[in-house]
Ligand SMILES: O=C(O)COP(=O)(O)O
């Protein structure tokens with residue numbers, strides 16, 4: 001935990017992949033391991049980026065779609081299980097935080113924000129990665145789609161994460177993808193989109209409350225959004 005001892009001023013909830021950490025090398029490596037075992041052509045890093053954000057089952061399904069493999073339940077379930085085994089052996093092998101993440105989280109915590117993570121990666125893996133990268137201590141709550149039984153874009157995933165973190169207005173969400181902006185809008189929560197992640201289309205089109213290029217911009221932007229919300 002952080003050294004902050006005062007009254008909290010609100011909650012900032014973060015997406016994980018594409019927002020806090022660049023996880024594509026390990027996801028792509030695991031996916032290509034699966035493709036190799038299935039006798040299929042590799043997917044590669046840039047195509048994998050476009051499949052991230054909707055959880056492991058959708059990642060695997062999207063990869064099989066790209067290789068024109070018709071989805072069959074039994075084979076699909078086996079592929080998901082095998083991908084999960086391969087990925088659990090990598091997690092943070094090449095996954096790294098984006099620039100300034102650790103220092104910026106420390107600034108936010110010192111400013112009095114509660115911090116939490118709302119990701120479509122399963123909780124166990126999200127926690128392991130954040131622990132490996134020395135970031136887990138910032139987050140009293142790290143919630144995957146298995147934590148409350150609902151995943152983004154269902155707004156309950158975000159709302160339950162914020163509630164579990166201790167609630168308190170305002171709640172602000174920071175994410176990198178279409179699914180994050182949709183989740184925040186459905187939840188009625190202001191959203192900051194980061195431009196460096198895995199979105200498939202320009203996020204400005206989805207009208208986030210703010211769009212930033214650098215993680216280090218977050219403290220200034222959240223305080224602006226909090227003031228705008230209060231007035
Ligand atoms: O698609 C995933 O597995 C996780 O993605 P997220 O952390 O961006 O929600």
Ligand SMILES: [Mg+2]
Nearest residue numbers: 015017018176
């Ligand atoms: Mg993401």
